[in-house]
Amino acid sequence: MSAFDDGNMQNESDVEMQKGGTRSVGISTVSTVHKGLDLISTISYCLFGGTIVLCLVAIGLHHRSTIVRIAFAISIAVSSYGLFQRWKLDRMDSLREALNEIRQEVNRMMTENDKLTRNNDELEVQANRVKDMESSLNGILSSQGKNVTAFVSLVKENRVILDEMKQALKAQVSQDLLQLIFAADRDEDFVIDPEEVRGLLFRLRAFDGLDVNEEHFRSLLEKKGNSISAVVGLVTDLLDDEPNDDTVFTVDPKRMARHA
Structure with a gap:
């Protein structure tokens, strides 16, 4: 029974390591196996303990018979050894359970690490896109800045030219008016x-x-x-x-x- 239980526990642990995406199903199965092992352990302790008690009572009742005392003493020794083995198995089960929990936590952390890695890759791609857009915008702004500066310079130059033309036209009109006045x-x-x-x-x-x-x-x-x-x-x-x-x-x- 103990070898069978150990095999089940090992298989359960292997399945849990292979199936990172089915963690909830694995936990439910392990919990069911643990409940069965707890029941077996309880029955084993009761049987071995009861056997020891009965043997002690029998030795007390038949203390005059050496053969009976030897037989019950052997039974007590075997039951004690069985209790010790059961205790070792329970301890191994506890260690195996802790190991499985650690493995489950490792699997969970590996899954989270994979998610973080994918998110980091996506962020790097987006960051590169933002850098490319920033470079393009800087180029556009630089070009527009030069164009705006040139446009403002042309506007100022055109304004000066228009003012000069206006003054020249006024001077010409004034000259024509003076000719009209003197002709009058x-x-x-x-x-x-x-x-x-x-x-x-x-x-x-x-x-x-x-x-x-x-x-x-x-x-x-x-x-x-x-x-x-x-x-x-x-x-x-x-x-x-x-x-x-x-x-x-x-x-x-x-x-x-x-x-x-």
């Missing part, structure tokens, strides 16, 4: 007479890209004695970027460009 002074007395004012305004209305505040123009011209120098001063206001109270002429840059 028919008697060349450097005074724009009332009848000459009407002709000058007519010419100014026909000037493409120029808007004239006629009422303000007449009022300022009268205050300054209708002199050509007063009109020339109004024309020079075109070159100022900020309008003031004496501003009479306003221009449209697009229409100025067409006029140029």
Whole structure:
């Protein structure tokens, strides 16, 4: 019976080592075998112990018979030896049980280690992907940064060019206006007479890209004695970027460009 039990325990342990994914089934089987071994051990202890007690009682009752005493003494010795062997087997079963538990724990830890290894491999793959994406993004950002810097530089340069063109157009328009003003002074007395004012305004209305505040123009011209120098001063206001109270002429840059 003991050899059979040992074989079962060894087979159970081997099955447990081979089947890492069926740990719950192995534990249930081992638990059932352990219950059977505990029952066998209990019966064995009772039988051997009872035999020893009965032999002692028999020796007490038949103490005069030497043969009986020797026979029962042999029975006591055999039963004691049986108890000792049963105790050794139980101890071996306990050690085997502890060994199986250790093996089960090792199997569980190996399974967890495999999972951790797979997770670590997946994390390494994802980390490599993130590094590749980071490198790509850095390249894109670097390229965009250079493009943005170049674009800003071009915008600033274009703004300077537009300002220069605007000033050049204003200067050209101012020159054309001065020609109109001097042409309006028919008697060349450097005074724009009332009848000459009407002709000058007519010419100014026909000037493409120029808007004239006629009422303000007449009022300022009268205050300054209708002199050509007063009109020339109004024309020079075109070159100022900020309008003031004496501003009479306003221009449209697009229409100025067409006029140029």
